[in-house]
Amino acid sequence: MSRTDAPQRRKSLIKNISNSRMLLLMCVPAIAFFVVFNYCPMPGAWIAFTNFNYTDGIFGSPFVGFKNFEFLIKSGQLWLLTRNTILYNIAFIVLGNILQIALAIMLNEIRMKHFKKISQTVMFLPYFISVVLVGVIAFNLLNYDTGALNALIEQTGGDPIKIYSAAGLWPIIIILVHLWQSTGYGSIVYFAAIMGIDRGLFEAAAIDGASAWQRIRYVILPSLKPTFVILLLFSMGGIMHGNFGLFWNLVGNNAALFQTTDIIETSVYRMVLSQNNFTTSTAVGLYQSLFGFALVMLANWIVRRINKDYALF
Amino acid sequence: MRSSDLTVARTVTEAVTALPRKRRAAVANPPRAIRLDRSDLVLRAISYTSITLFALFCALPFAMIISASFSSEAEIMRSGFGLFPKDFTLTAYEYIFKAPQQIIGSYVVTIVMTVTGTAIGLFVIAMTGFALYRKDFPFRNYISFFIYFTTLFSAGLAPTFLWVARDLGLRGSYLAVFLQLLMTPWLIILMKNFMRTVPYEVIESGKVDGAGDFRIFAQLSLPMMKPALATVGLFLALAYWNEWYLSSLYLGSTVEFKPLQYHLYNVINTANALRNSVAGSNVSITELPSNTLKMASAVVATGPILLLYPFVQKYFVSGITIGAVKG
Numbered sequence: 154m155s156r157t158d159a160p161q162r163r164k165s166l167i168k169n170i171s172n173s174r175m176l177l178l179m180c181v182p183a184i185a186f187f188v189v190f191n192y193c194p195m196p197g198a199w200i201a202f203t204n205f206n207y208t209d210g211i212f213g214s215p216f217v218g219f220k221n222f223e224f225l226i227k228s229g230q231l232w233l234l235t236r237n238t239i240l241y242n243i244a245f246i247v248l249g250n251i252l253q254i255a256l257a258i259m260l261n262e263i264r265m266k267h268f269k270k271i272s273q274t275v276m277f278l279p280y281f282i283s284v285v286l287v288g289v290i291a292f293n294l295l296n297y298d299t300g301a302l303n304a305l306i307e308q309t310g311g312d313p314i315k316i317y318s319a320a321g322l323w324p325i326i327i328i329l330v331h332l333w334q335s336t337g338y339g340s341i342v343y344f345a346a347i348m349g350i351d352r353g354l355f356e357a358a359a360i361d362g363a364s365a366w367q368r369i370r371y372v373i374l375p376s377l378k379p380t381f382v383i384l385l386l387f388s389m390g391g392i393m394h395g396n397f398g399l400f401w402n403l404v405g406n407n408a409a410l411f412q413t414t415d416i417i418e419t420s421v422y423r424m425v426l427s428q429n430n431f432t433t434s435t436a437v438g439l440y441q442s443l444f445g446f447a448l449v450m451l452a453n454w455i456v457r458r459i460n461k462d463y464a465l466f
Numbered sequence: 467m468r469s470s471d472l473t474v475a476r477t478v479t480e481a482v483t484a485l486p487r488k489r490r491a492a493v494a495n496p497p498r499a500i501r502l503d504r505s506d507l508v509l510r511a512i513s514y515t516s517i518t519l520f521a522l523f524c525a526l527p528f529a530m531i532i533s534a535s536f537s538s539e540a541e542i543m544r545s546g547f548g549l550f551p552k553d554f555t556l557t558a559y560e561y562i563f564k565a566p567q568q569i570i571g572s573y574v575v576t577i578v579m580t581v582t583g584t585a586i587g588l589f590v591i592a593m594t595g596f597a598l599y600r601k602d603f604p605f606r607n608y609i610s611f612f613i614y615f616t617t618l619f620s621a622g623l624a625p626t627f628l629w630v631a632r633d634l635g636l637r638g639s640y641l642a643v644f645l646q647l648l649m650t651p652w653l654i655i656l657m658k659n660f661m662r663t664v665p666y667e668v669i670e671s672g673k674v675d676g677a678g679d680f681r682i683f684a685q686l687s688l689p690m691m692k693p694a695l696a697t698v699g700l701f702l703a704l705a706y707w708n709e710w711y712l713s714s715l716y717l718g719s720t721v722e723f724k725p726l727q728y729h730l731y732n733v734i735n736t737a738n739a740l741r742n743s744v745a746g747s748n749v750s751i752t753e754l755p756s757n758t759l760k761m762a763s764a765v766v767a768t769g770p771i772l773l774l775y776p777f778v779q780k781y782f783v784s785g786i787t788i789g790a791v792k793g
Contacts, residue, residue, distance in 0.1 A: 175679035176603045177597075183590055259512070262509055262510050272520075283768070284710075285708075299547055365505035365508070426715065434623060435625060442620055442622060
């Protein structure tokens with residue numbers, strides 16, 4: 154580095170700005186948006202270390218160090234929330250991917266155009282409705298007095314189940330509903346990947362006398378592997394974020410089920426909205442952000458090692 | 467927008483654009499079956515059956531809601547929800563449309579927000595995506611990271627809530643909902659990837675002809691971006707139409723007309739909201755056909771988007787695949 158570099162670089166920065174001022178200007182609305190709604194609230198995470206009260210504000214409230222975190226750990230809540238959030242996400246990722254791949258392979262076998270179109274339309278339908286409606290549907294099926302499931306059980310001579318107080322059943326229900334809503338949509342990704350497979354590979358397989366199963370095993374599945382790996386690694390980064398709307402509309406404030414259904418986001422939402430508890434909720438949120446951030450970094454590091462092009466940064 | 471979408475859409479565009487050109491060309495001609503032996507027929511039979519079953523699995527809950535909304539309350543109480551209307555009646559809908567102000571108000575709020583939000587959001591997203599796609603824009607990487615970083619780390623619900631509600635003073639204002647839904651990092655990244663459908667030569671030829679950057683964007687690039695705009699626009703529109711979460715945080719009970727899905731959320735979850743949503747306070751809650759009324763509200767709140775859906779679905783799927791494939 155010589156001394157003459159610095160002014161030159163400054164000159165080129167000014168030149169860069171003036172040359173691309175229109176492009177910079179085009180980015181201003183988006184930058185302003187993220188500054189106002191994402192960066193400005195960030196200092197507010199300080200609440201996690203205070204005993205926040207409304208009159209003194211965020212930085213005027215008394216500092217309490219890690220007390221809020223201590224409370225969360227001692228009460229066992231942090232462990233419960235982390236466990237639920239992560240386990241649900243693992244189930245969503247594993248079962249979701251398997252079903253999506255299976256569905257994509259089967260869609261690829263469909264030759265009747267109209268059948269394909271109609272079935273696709275119907276399968277994507279659940280993705281387009283609001284989670285509020287999903288909650289309504291679940292209630293129709295599951296409630297004790299008028300639920301369709303209990304009506305069916307009674308007709309076949311069984312005793313109706315009080316599903317809304319049976320915590321043990323909910324992991325199955327939530328996973329099923331999640332798959333119902335996301336599988337059809339998610340399968341597009343794999344379907345697009347199958348469509349991208351070189352036709353020559355199928356021809357070669359046919360000439361070698363491969364059966365349909367061998368075609369899936371040796372041509373389709375290996376071609377899907379990169380997509381699968383990337384999706385897997387990226388979803389690893391988001392493993393601390395649940396499908397909040399779904400959980401809230403299925404379970405909501407039903408404390409009888411929290412043992413198996415409470416995830417980080419539902420508990421934070423409950424604390425803020427119904428208890429006005431800003432300190433604990435901020436502490437949980439901060440923990441979620443930092444832990445999630447570490448996971449994204451780890452996932453990105455793994456992606457980089459596998460294939461640099463797929464890495465985020 | 468669900469967080470899984472982020473990874474899905476980004477990965478598709480990035481993974482498939484990494485394909486060599488020859489492989490991409492093959493996509494245009496999907497493989498046709500060459501010769502059918504027994505295993506092909508078995509697989510095909512399995513495929514048709516499973517897909518039919520899965521499609522039914524997806525569709526039946528809708529049938530259940532619709533049929534319940536046309537059933538009589540007494541029959542629902544007696545024998546529960548089912549697939550076909552029991553004791554067909556229009557009572558629930560009569561209740562809703564006896565005093566339609568509430569539902570019409572919600573419709574107006576939601577439609578205005580969806581249309582203007584999608585238009586403004588789409589414009590800003592496309593503009594930003596265009597700038598970030600320009601390889602001759604020296605700040606593209608810094609700005610990309612600045613935007614992307616917000617998905618890695620966020621202040622969390624409580625600090626954001628305090629900031630927006632208290633410091634910005636947006637509590638009880640539709641703006642709190644409207645503004646926060648305008649864009650997400652991943653829609654900008656998606657748009658940036660979609661921009662690759664515009665050949666770089668177009669931009670260069672525009673430059674040679676002396677057009678400014680904004681002119682190149684608005685007059686040359688945008689018209690070539692229709693599938694991308696349709697896809698991103700659909701995502702935005704869905705986010706606005708299905709919104710209930712921000713409304714519950716920032717609007718609560720402060721506004722007269724709640725956005726549609728939040729109105730439905732209230733009708734489903736509170737008895738009072740159910741009474742308010744129909745003929746006013748002179749109806750006693752015990753007389754209301756509450757179950758069927760909730761279902762009818764669900765149908766009224768969802769119906770139009772479902773009727774519209776088969777038409778936009780086409781663009782959505784082809785948008786995803788085109789964006790992914792030709793990237």
